[in-house]
Amino acid sequence: MKKSDFVKQLKDRLPEMNADQAEKAFDAVFDTIADAMKSGEKVDVRGFGSFSVRDQAARKARNPATGETIDVPAKKAPAFKAGKQLKDALNAA
Template structure:
């Protein structure tokens, strides 16, 4: 399911317009992104949690040429599935 399919499903299930469903989904996603950007973690009980992991710079190697490459530090999103979601998928 992609974002537009989620919007369509929300619109159909709640009998709201596509524009209203788009606003709801975009507001939800934007608030999650802003929380992560500010260093907070986002937890949705029964579904999972999102947080940002920070990775330091390191010396890597280009796999094609074998040449050494400096990899800059970076921040990446990390998702951990909640217990209820894991159980739901494995029952």
């Protein structure tokens, strides 16, 4: 699902919103999540899941084309862990 599809479904579920308002609401939610993660906070959405930031250590890797060993610097990576209700909904028969 693309952003435009998500915004359209949001607008359809909330008829009091027009397309611009639905897109602004979408952007506000995800900007808020991103801002919280940038500051190192964990975002918990009960029943859906949690967004967090994980540290990845520096490591050595190999360039498959040349076989040369390169250093990959440490970095932060986004992580998502699905909540129980979401997992149950996905696995419902």
